[in-house]
Amino acid sequence: MRSSESHRKPSDRGRERRITQAAVEGWGWGSIGVNVALSLLNLGIAVASGSLAVAAEMLHNLVDLMASVAVLVGLKISRRRSESFPYGLYKVENVIAVGVAGLILFTAFEIIREALFAHQRQTTVNPWMLAGVMLSAVIPLVFSHSELRAGKAANSPSLIAEAQEYRAHIFSSGVVLISLIGHIFGLSLDRPAALLVVFFIARTGWELLKDGMRVLLDASLDAETLAQVRQIIENDPATTQIKTLTGRNSGRYRFLEAEVTLRKDDLKKAHAVSQRIEQAIRAEVPHVERVLIHYEPTGSIHRRDAFPLANPDGRLSEHFGEAPYFALVTLRRADEAVEKQEVVENPHREVSKAKGIRVAEWLVSQKVDRVVLKESLQGKGPEYVFAAAGVQMILTEAETVSLALDALGS
Numbered sequence: 001m002r003s004s005e006s007h008r009k010p011s012d013r014g015r016e017r018r019i020t021q022a023a024v025e026g027w028g029w030g031s032i033g034v035n036v037a038l039s040l041l042n043l044g045i046a047v048a049s050g051s052l053a054v055a056a057e058m059l060h061n062l063v064d065l066m067a068s069v070a071v072l073v074g075l076k077i078s079r080r081r082s083e084s085f086p087y088g089l090y091k092v093e094n095v096i097a098v099g100v101a102g103l104i105l106f107t108a109f110e111i112i113r114e115a116l117f118a119h120q121r122q123t124t125v126n127p128w129m130l131a132g133v134m135l136s137a138v139i140p141l142v143f144s145h146s147e148l149r150a151g152k153a154a155n156s157p158s159l160i161a162e163a164q165e166y167r168a169h170i171f172s173s174g175v176v177l178i179s180l181i182g183h184i185f186g187l188s189l190d191r192p193a194a195l196l197v198v199f200f201i202a203r204t205g206w207e208l209l210k211d212g213m214r215v216l217l218d219a220s221l222d223a224e225t226l227a228q229v230r231q232i233i234e235n236d237p238a239t240t241q242i243k244t245l246t247g248r249n250s251g252r253y254r255f256l257e258a259e260v261t262l263r264k265d266d267l268k269k270a271h272a273v274s275q276r277i278e279q280a281i282r283a284e285v286p287h288v289e290r291v292l293i294h295y296e297p298t299g300s301i302h303r304r305d306a307f308p309l310a311n312p313d314g315r316l317s318e319h320f321g322e323a324p325y326f327a328l329v330t331l332r333r334a335d336e337a338v339e340k341q342e343v344v345e346n347p348h349r350e351v352s353k354a355k356g357i358r359v360a361e362w363l364v365s366q367k368v369d370r371v372v373l374k375e376s377l378q379g380k381g382p383e384y385v386f387a388a389a390g391v392q393m394i395l396t397e398a399e400t401v402s403l404a405l406d407a408l409g410s
């Protein structure tokens with residue numbers, strides 16, 4: 001069993017950081033600015049009006065501010081690696097998230113206590129306050145529109161999550177606005193409105209806590225991503241078996257590890273295949289920081305040979321792609337004894353274009369190790385398909401499957 005492991009090349013990482021890291025950090029700073037502005041706006045309205053709902057919305061802004069600061073700090077220090085932390089500091093981001101979540105939940109608890117048990121406060125409402133609350137809904141909405149687009153372009157989950165959270169401000173600011181308008185008409189909606197806003201705050205806190213703890217405790221990658229990776233490995237023509245596949249998150253990055261059996265006889269070729277698989281994974285799955293593939297050449301007990309047939313009785317065909325039938329023979333490697341023999345129809349016989357290649361791909365999917373034929377495939381499409389999959393091609397002069405097997409030493 002050998003292992004191949006790699007991080008992204010330093011040059012790749014540098015380029016990526018120049019293009020997207022700077023942009024992501026720029027939006028992170030913008031988000032901090034928006035939250036400072038909203039906090040100050042709502043602080044002013046809360047003091048002037050004495051409304052608990054507005055105070056809750058201001059705390060909501062402060063919580064968002066802490067979260068956006070945490071995101072930026074995480075972005076800046078999580079990529080560092082040192083002698084004392086050889087695995088990197090990716091999880092700093094999650095530690096910060098869990099800390100912020102604790103603060104958020106504590107804040108929510110304080111507001112709930114205030115809303116349920118504090119003395120009724122004197123509230124005053126004027127049109128300026130209503131305009132201010134409306135403004136505190138419009139600012140994040142406008143900002144989130146551009147932030148979401150930038151987040152998707154940079155493939156940054158933290159920016160996308162932040163932009164989506166800003167959209168919920170329509171509801172929390174809407175609740176505050178309704179409670180202030182209700183006050184003008186003599187309805188006291190202040191405390192229920194404050195409790196509703198707390199609900200938004202607590203929900204954010206809970207999500208942060210849950211996601212952060214999952215990563216800190218090395219929870220598995222989600223099933224969907226693992227299934228996608230499994231499919232990519234299986235799609236490689238040289239893969240015969242996936243023994244194990246695990247993945248975990250660390251910070252925003254994904255770490256994958258797989259034990260795979262490859263249809264290659266020597267380690268050098270197997271290593272090349274493992275690198276090909278790794279590139280395919282990186283091309284399709286975002287945020288993969290490390291792929292560790294343990295591979296071994298097929299040292300398995302059995303071997304599968306394929307023979308193009310002219311008829312179902314075992315007479316070998318002179319051709320490959322046009323052969324109407326194929327014999328698939330499973331042998332024990334130790335003594336070359338035949339364990340199973342079946343004759344199947346060539347499913348691509350009627351195809352007009354690239355017939356040989358289609359047939360070769362089909363045989364690879366049937367997990368064939370060797371193809372024994374009378375027609376040389378040298379320089380033709382099927383030869384390349386078999387070579388890429390590590391399938392051996394053997395020429396024979398024999399007339400039937402059993403004679404060919406005898407000649408090959410079975």
Ligand SMILES: [Zn+2]
Pocket residue numbers: 060061064165166169
């Ligand atoms: Zn918010």
